[in-house]
Amino acid sequence: MEQLTRFDPRIAPFSQSVKAMANPQAVYYDKAKNVRAERIEGVVHLYRMADIVAINRHPAVTGTGGRGGSFGNDGALIPLEIDGSEHKKWRRLLDPMFAPKQIARLEDSVRTLAAELIDKFAATGRADLAKQFCLPLPCLTFLRLLGAPVKDLDFFLEFKDGVIHPQGETLEEMNANMAVAGGKLLEYFANFLATRRAETEPADDIIAQLLHSEVEGEPLTDLELLNILFLFMFAGLDTVTSSMSCTFAWLAQHPEERRRLVEDKSLIPAAVEEIMRFESPVPGGMRYADQEDIDLGDGLVINKGEAMYPLWAAANVDPNAFDDPMTVNFGRRANHIVFASGLHRCLGSHLARLEMRLAVEELLARIPEYSIADGEELVYDNISVRNVTYLPIAFEPHNGASA
Numbered sequence: 001m002e003q004l005t006r007f008d009p010r011i012a013p014f015s016q017s018v019k020a021m022a023n024p025q026a027v028y029y030d031k032a033k034n035v036r037a038e039r040i041e042g043v044v045h046l047y048r049m050a051d052i053v054a055i056n057r058h059p060a061v062t063g064t065g066g067r068g069g070s071f072g073n074d075g076a077l078i079p080l081e082i083d084g085s086e087h088k089k090w091r092r093l094l095d096p097m098f099a100p101k102q103i104a105r106l107e108d109s110v111r112t113l114a115a116e117l118i119d120k121f122a123a124t125g126r127a128d129l130a131k132q133f134c135l136p137l138p139c140l141t142f143l144r145l146l147g148a149p150v151k152d153l154d155f156f157l158e159f160k161d162g163v164i165h166p167q168g169e170t171l172e173e174m175n176a177n178m179a180v181a182g183g184k185l186l187e188y189f190a191n192f193l194a195t196r197r198a199e200t201e202p203a204d205d206i207i208a209q210l211l212h213s214e215v216e217g218e219p220l221t222d223l224e225l226l227n228i229l230f231l232f233m234f235a236g237l238d239t240v241t242s243s244m245s246c247t248f249a250w251l252a253q254h255p256e257e258r259r260r261l262v263e264d265k266s267l268i269p270a271a272v273e274e275i276m277r278f279e280s281p282v283p284g285g286m287r288y289a290d291q292e293d294i295d296l297g298d299g300l301v302i303n304k305g306e307a308m309y310p311l312w313a314a315a316n317v318d319p320n321a322f323d324d325p326m327t328v329n330f331g332r333r334a335n336h337i338v339f340a341s342g343l344h345r346c347l348g349s350h351l352a353r354l355e356m357r358l359a360v361e362e363l364l365a366r367i368p369e370y371s372i373a374d375g376e377e378l379v380y381d382n383i384s385v386r387n388v389t390y391l392p393i394a395f396e397p398h399n400g401a402s403a
């Protein structure tokens, strides 16, 4: 069942129907409750946790099946657009760099950066948290970890917006704009890698580790490095920013729950997980049944050749998987799939969790009481990655650093 034009979740009818909703969870919930799966534009939309977890771990289901090129880069992004044993090879290289032990070393520097950012606006009593906190904290953290120049943050932001939220009404326009953004990044990194290769000072950032790594006895080629860094630059920059904006917006709108966290910090890690489950910042991905029919039981068969659009966000509020899923309950120990599951499970989940926890701890320590500023409206965008693009808050100003 070959598709003539490639299905793109960004302009697909289902995604467009929830585009600017503050609470798309209600739509996701209805789907997961009432519709197990449906074919829209020839693509099987999957809404339930059990089916999605099954396809994510099914050995004959691929992430892209070699299609690649969905983000303005002609090459296959490593590891997202690679499957099978090749994919395992790359994850073996990359996993240790983002392992919990490595990530835990960042705790002090991320905490300090969070405090510095908050101190810049704490005395004013107002802030656009999206722009002044949720954006710089993860982006600066990630650039430092990677060893990419922090001074070029604006360039990287323009790139990630260009590929994750491309301008354009049609797929052709979006693809053309993504290709322009992607081309600039590739050129930038080609030059940058040449500079880094020439360096004599030892460094222990991720780029240095990649430059000195070998895969099956061979050093990485520039093309491989570019295909890794290209993915990192939007996976690492956009997702945590978006997740933070959703989390702080939720806490602004649920003061009682926020106060529980202020009173008992030990609840924060569980609260971060649970709010992420509900907010599900990355709504869905693509999977393909390239090799064979996939029988999911009870009459649901994905035919060989079909594309699937599993909605992680629907699975995360699936009443077949969670009791009372529309209630955010910090006591829940949820097995959510915010970071997907199976083979392409997120590489950066430990980093993301660390940043989220520290962001909430530091912000609530300094600004325990805040609300959406009077007369202001939050702006949500649910395409590609759910985020609150405008998050104006008001609070009691306070001078001087640090709680």
Ligand code: HEM
Residues within 6 Å of the ligand: 063, 078, 079, 080, 081, 091, 098, 231, 232, 235, 236, 237, 239, 240, 243, 281, 282, 284, 285, 286, 312, 338, 339, 340, 343, 344, 345, 346, 347, 348, 349, 351, 352, 353
């Ligand atoms: C809260 C923040 C984050 C969320 C919600 C998130 C979510 C996801 C999801 C849902 C996937 C699966 C994509 C798919 O299969 O279509 C994924 C994959 C990935 N993520 Fe994240 N992510 C986050 C943060 C990060 C960070 C900080 C990094 C930085 C390294 C990162 C790197 C990756 C990579 C490299 C993959 C591809 C993994 C593979 O294909 O094997 N992510 N992420």
